[in-house]
Amino acid sequence: MKELNSRIDEEESDYEFIGRKYILDDDEIPFEVRMKYILKAYRKDQDKWARFYIEAKKVQENASEAKRKLKEARVRITQLEQELKHCKQSKSQSTILESRMVSSLLSEDKLSKFKSIVEKQNDYINVLQELLFKNNVAYPPNKIKI
16 A cells, blocks of 8 residues: 555656646746747737627627617507507597497487377377367367477
8 A cells, every 4th residue: 555655656746847847937938938928828819809899799780780670669569559549549439420320310210200200190180170170069270280
């Protein structure tokens, strides 16, 4: 067991040595080389940010177009609601007018029936008055005419 632990410790120390061998400290890297890599990373980041900016603009344009379409749809919905309201009002008004026409026709029909009944009754009264006159029964003439 001790041998196994000692081997593991030796391997770890080998890795540390290898790691230290290939990784240099900041003081060991020349300034120009460090700046070269920093500038290279900066340019990559700039390219990424430029692409992100372009993508963000595209997304923003798509969002503004979607907002415009949504706004147009809302305006159209309000127009359709107003048209529906107007149609309902027109329908109710036409129903009212239709019922008035029917009631007017019915009332005219009732009025004409009533007039014909009154005329028939006047004729009947006249016939009765003539019978009374022929039989010499005193009866005042009908003064009310409808």
